[in-house]
Structures are given as C-alpha cells and as structure tokens.
Amino acid sequence: MVDDLAENRRLLVALLAPGGYDVQTAANGADALASIRANPPDLILMDVMMPEVDGIAACRAIKLDPATRLIPLVLVTSLDSSESRLAGIDAGADDFISKPFDIYELQARVRSLLRLKLYTDELDSAEAIILSLAQTIEARDHTTHGHCQRLSGYGVALGRALGLDPDDLAALARGGVLHDVGKIGIPDAVLLKHGRLTQAEFELVKQHTVIGDRLCGELRSLRKVRPIVRSHHERYDGSGYPDGLRGDAIPLLAQVIGVVDVFDALTTERPYKPAMPFAAGAVELRRQAARGGLRPDLVELFLALVERGEFTAP
Numbered sequence: 001m002v003d004d005l006a007e008n009r010r011l012l013v014a015l016l017a018p019g020g021y022d023v024q025t026a027a028n029g030a031d032a033l034a035s036i037r038a039n040p041p042d043l044i045l046m047d048v049m050m051p052e053v054d055g056i057a058a059c060r061a062i063k064l065d066p067a068t069r070l071i072p073l074v075l076v077t078s079l080d081s082s083e084s085r086l087a088g089i090d091a092g093a094d095d096f097i098s099k100p101f102d103i104y105e106l107q108a109r110v111r112s113l114l115r116l117k118l119y120t121d122e123l124d125s126a127e128a129i130i131l132s133l134a135q136t137i138e139a140r141d142h143t144t145h146g147h148c149q150r151l152s153g154y155g156v157a158l159g160r161a162l163g164l165d166p167d168d169l170a171a172l173a174r175g176g177v178l179h180d181v182g183k184i185g186i187p188d189a190v191l192l193k194h195g196r197l198t199q200a201e202f203e204l205v206k207q208h209t210v211i212g213d214r215l216c217g218e219l220r221s222l223r224k225v226r227p228i229v230r231s232h233h234e235r236y237d238g239s240g241y242p243d244g245l246r247g248d249a250i251p252l253l254a255q256v257i258g259v260v261d262v263f264d265a266l267t268t269e270r271p272y273k274p275a276m277p278f279a280a281g282a283v284e285l286r287r288q289a290a291r292g293g294l295r296p297d298l299v300e301l302f303l304a305l306v307e308r309g310e311f312t313a314p
C-alpha cells in the first residue's frame with residue numbers, strides 16, 4: 001500500500017493484517033514503482049494525493065509496464081473527488097475506494113481483487129506452459145532450428161504488408177511460435193523419420209493441428225492464435241488438413257502462416273532434402289500458388305518482401 005502519510009499506512013496495515021495478508025508499504029510513488037518492480041505484489045492500494053509522483057502517474061506507469069500491468073490496482077480517493085476518479089480510470093486503475101474507509105467494504109474489495117489475481121496468474125502460467133512446450137518441440141528436431149522465430153518474423157512482415165491491425169500482428173508473432181505445438185503428441189519415430197512416411201504415419205502427423213488446437217484450449221489470450229494452429233495446413237483448393245477448408249473459408253491468419261511455413265520448409269534443410277536458395281524457393285512457392293494450393297496475392301505480397309531483401313537466408 002502506498003501513502004505519503006505514515007498515519008494512513010499504519011491504519012491500513014492494522015485493518016488488513018488480521019486477514020493474514022503480508023502488507024508492504026511505500027511512502028511515495030517513486031519508491032512504490034521501484035519495490036513493485038523488484039518484488040511484484042498481488043494487489044496495490046495507492047493513495048492519489050502524493051507529492052512528486054502522484055498516485056495517478058504511478059498507476060499509469062504500472063499499467064503501461066507489461067511486467068506489472070496485470071496486478072490489480074485500487075486508487076484511494078477522498079469521497080468527493082470525481083475528477084481524480086476520471087483520471088484514475090484513464091490511467092487504468094481497476095477499482096477505487098474512498099476515505100474514510102468502511103472496513104467491511106475494504107476487506108471485501110481486497111478479497112475479490114486477490115481472487116481475480118489468482119485467476120490471471122493461472123491463465124498466465126497455462127500460457128507459459130504452452131509456449132515452453134513449443135520450444136521443447138523445436139529442440140527435439142534440430143533440423144528445424146530457428147523455424148519458429150523465422151515464421152514469426154515472416155508472418156508479421158506479411159501481416160504488416162497486408163495492413164493488419166496490431167492484434168492480428170501479435171497473433172501472427174505467437175502463431176509462428178505455436179503453430180506446431182501439437183507435434184508434442186506425435187512420436188519421435190514418426191516425426192523425425194528419414195524417408196517417406198506410410199499413409200498411417202501421415203495420418204498421425206496430420207493430427208498435430210487438432211492436438212495443438214486442443215492444447216490452446218479456452219485460453220483467452222490465445223483466442224486469435226488457435227485458428228492458426230488448427231488451419232495452417234489447409235490449402236486454398238481444399239486439399240489441406242485437418243478440415244479440408246477451401247478458399248477464404250480458411251482463416252486469413254492461418255493462410256499467412258501457411259504461406260510462410262511452406263516457404264521456410266523449402267528454403268531450409270530437412271532430413272529428406274537440402275535447403276533451396278531463396279530464388280528457387282520463390283519459384284516453387286509461385287508454382288504451388290499456380291496449382292491452387294496457396295492464395296496467389298498472398299504469395300506475391302510475401303515474395304515482394306523476399307525479393308526486396310527484407311529477410312536473410314537462414
């Protein structure tokens with residue numbers, strides 16, 4: 001809890017300590033920012049009126065920093081200050097409480113915001129687990145080294161050329177990393193096999209799209225990434241998998257990652273083939289578009305970036 005008056009700090013500690021909370025205090029906005037970054041709390045109670053860095057400015061700094069923005073923040077205002085409430089909403093405050101405190105209201109707010117923090121922590125760690133799974137898969141197969149990073153880079157560049165909004169670009173960056181996360185469910189003997197796959201083995205490999213989709217589950221933060229994971233092997237002429245979608249029934253972000261995934265597979269070494277130079281990869285990508293597998297304007301937009309020298313060959 002942050003307040004410049006020692007008396008107020010003592011009062012709040014006295015009110016909250018019996019609830020079993022570990023209450024840390026800071027006497028001004030600048031100290032609060034430093035200690036919140038060093039040791040992130042589960043909840044911040046912040047007085048608005050403080051000298052130098054006031055509560056609104058400190059709130060804004062906390063809500064702009066990705067490392068601290070998910071910590072619920074309650075601004076403590078005097079009863080009649082609708083002006084500082086507006087400024088607080090604008091700065092991203094999660095809740096307000098008025099002085100003088102109603103002890104029951106204070107305790108109820110604290111309880112409910114801490115519950116909320118617990119949920120966001122769970123979501124946060126679920127996403128972290130999925131991201132680390134994706135890294136594990138890349139590490140299993142040393143021939144695809146750097147594939148995920150390149151796909152993110154290619155995908156975001158193509159998305160930008162398409163004029164997509166920042167949310168879509170963020171989904172492409174994530175989709176590049178996560179698109180093959182479902183390969184965690186495919187045995188090494190199949191995934192890393194040299195030589196041709198049997199029909200049964202290929203059916204198994206196809207399942208990585210569905211498994212990955214399921215892994216992303218209901219995570220809100222991956223809502224826009226799931227269609228990429230599921231549909232990046234769909235083909236424009238309906239010949240892809242897992243759903244046999246055709247044309248623009250295939251989500252656009254999945255088509256973007258689909259195009260750059262094919263290009264990266266062509267231009268890097270795999271157990272069954274050497275790497276093609278970019279120029280030869282471009283010829284082959286155009287051939288696949290001409291045969292109907294990839295959307296031609298996406299391929300041309302991407303190859304314009306390649307031919308302009310936006311990327312370096314791996």
Ligand SMILES: [Fe+2]
Nearest residue numbers: 179180232233
């Ligand atoms: Fe894939």
